[in-house]
Amino acid sequence: MVEPLYRRILRDRFDTLPQAVRDLHTTQNPPVIYSGMCDVELGAQPLAGLAAQLAGFPPRPGQYPITFSGRPDETGEVWTRQFGDARFQTHLNAGPDNDVSTIQERFGALRAVFALSISGGSVTWNTVAVYLFGIPLPRFVRPTFDAREWEDNGAYMFDVDLRAPVLGRMIRYRGRLTPDRNSG
Numbered sequence: 001m002v003e004p005l006y007r008r009i010l011r012d013r014f015d016t017l018p019q020a021v022r023d024l025h026t027t028q029n030p031p032v033i034y035s036g037m038c039d040v041e042l043g044a045q046p047l048a049g050l051a052a053q054l055a056g057f058p059p060r061p062g063q064y065p066i067t068f069s070g071r072p073d074e075t076g077e078v079w080t081r082q083f084g085d086a087r088f089q090t091h092l093n094a095g096p097d098n099d100v101s102t103i104q105e106r107f108g109a110l111r112a113v114f115a116l117s118i119s120g121g122s123v124t125w126n127t128v129a130v131y132l133f134g135i136p137l138p139r140f141v142r143p144t145f146d147a148r149e150w151e152d153n154g155a156y157m158f159d160v161d162l163r164a165p166v167l168g169r170m171i172r173y174r175g176r177l178t179p180d181r182n183s184g
Contacts, residue, residue: 027072
């Protein structure tokens with residue numbers, strides 16, 4: 001079995017995470033499916049909503065059923081989030097040059113690099129760099145991804161806020177997930 005990406009990045013700190021967070025980040029083949037509800041907010045700028053929709057997010061704000069699965073592949077993990085009929089899929093692996101102190105997430109032509117910090121039982125994703133078509137974006141034009149994950153009453157909780165200069169908020173989605181009884 002391939003060592004889960006979160007364990008490779010966090011090392012001994014992985015064992016300090018709440019059980020629901022550890023479970024979700026212990027990817028398997030076939031993947032365990034998580035489901036729940038998610039609140040989606042879209043930015044006020046029309047271009048922000050269009051960009052979020054093109055990336056695979058829901059076209060309108062509201063509450064959506066969400067499913068999540070993560071599965072290992074040759075170089076990292078593939079994460080799939082299904083918001084009702086909208087599907088957003090990303091690939092995660094160790095940071096640039098296989099730097100295990102960071103994690104990077106790719107979707108389309110965009111690649112974001114994050115440092116993970118743990119405090120009070122929650123994990124925060126801190127944006128370190130963003131690349132578009134492999135070109136690093138200067139801080140004044142790069143989007144920011146504020147993300148946090150934690151456990152509440154045995155459920156995996158998440159809050160992701162994506163903002164871009166000039167456009168402001170593109171999308172914020174937050175909610176709770178529990179493993180489906182019929183998966184895995």
